[in-house]
Amino acid sequence: LSGNISPASQTSDPITTAVRETIIQPQKDNLIEQILKDLAALTDRDLAEQKRKEIEEEKDKTFSTFFGNPANREFIDKALENPELKQKLESIEIAGYKNVHNTFSAASGYPGGFKPVQWENQVSxxxxxxxxxxxxxxxxxxxxxxxxxxxxxxxxxxxxxxxxxxxxxxxxxxxxxxxxxxxxxxx
Known part of the structure; x- marks a missing residue:
């Protein structure tokens, strides 16, 4: 797996890329969607518009600036309290990891892929x-x-x-x- 990583070009191995594309990005998209819904209901319209613009400026990027800003923590936390969003994020994670593990398994022919590990329990x-x-x-x-x-x-x-x-x-x-x-x- 590590043979696919090229530090000079900053490209990721196929498994990391798949995790980003099938789990992380869809979760970010759903989180941003919920934050925008919450901002629409905010009474402080100036603040809501400011935050909406911050999100819009990062639309085709990773949202690392928005998510990394401590001042935005309250908006992120509020969105994460939404039960429907929690369920969506969990579903994305479960389906995404299932897909990644199936796609990149040794059983599927992926060289060096995921395979079951046989553990022997010897607990003291x-x-x-x-x-x-x-x-x-x-x-x-x-x-x-x-x-x-x-x-x-x-x-x-x-x-x-x-x-x-x-x-x-x-x-x-x-x-x-x-x-x-x-x-x-x-x-």
């Missing part, structure tokens, strides 16, 4: 950890239980062409629902 008490996750107000949202699983060593090629030997991985028990579903934890 010293490999268990718990992390309490709190929101900005300090309220406990959940406890993430993490297990380090040791496996037979195998070699993995990284994007830069180097290889690394893997002898363990982590399993994290993420909650399905949060009692205090507020804050910046995205599930």
């Amino acid at each position: 008490a010293s490999d268990l950890r718990a992390t309490v996750v709190k929101n900005d107000a300090g309220d406990e949202l959940c406890t993430l239980n993490e297990t380090t699983v040791k496996t037979k060593p195998f070699t993995l090629a990284k994007q830069d062409g180097t290889q690394v030997q893997i002898s363990s991985y982590r399993e994290i028990d993420f909650p399905i629902k949060l009692d205090k579903a507020d804050g910046s934890m995205h599930l």
Whole structure:
């Protein structure tokens, strides 16, 4: 996979390109669409028009200036609170990764593509950890239980062409629902 990356020309490998095109860009487009809807309902018309122009100026770009501006955080957060948008973003992500994994799988004939990894569970008490996750107000949202699983060593090629030997991985028990579903934890 790393053989397809050319740092001099700033081109990405086909998998990164597919993730950008099938997941990231459609999610950005839907987020911007929701922000524009929210701006249309804003009572401060001058501010709404200013933000609309900022978005319009970046229309054919990555929106990195708009998304990177801390002053726009409130508009982004408000849009992300919309349940319909949340569902759209999740659907795009699920379908996009399914497509990427199917397209670039070893089973589909893609050289060096995705393939199942056979793990062997050998857990000891010293490999268990718990992390309490709190929101900005300090309220406990959940406890993430993490297990380090040791496996037979195998070699993995990284994007830069180097290889690394893997002898363990982590399993994290993420909650399905949060009692205090507020804050910046995205599930």
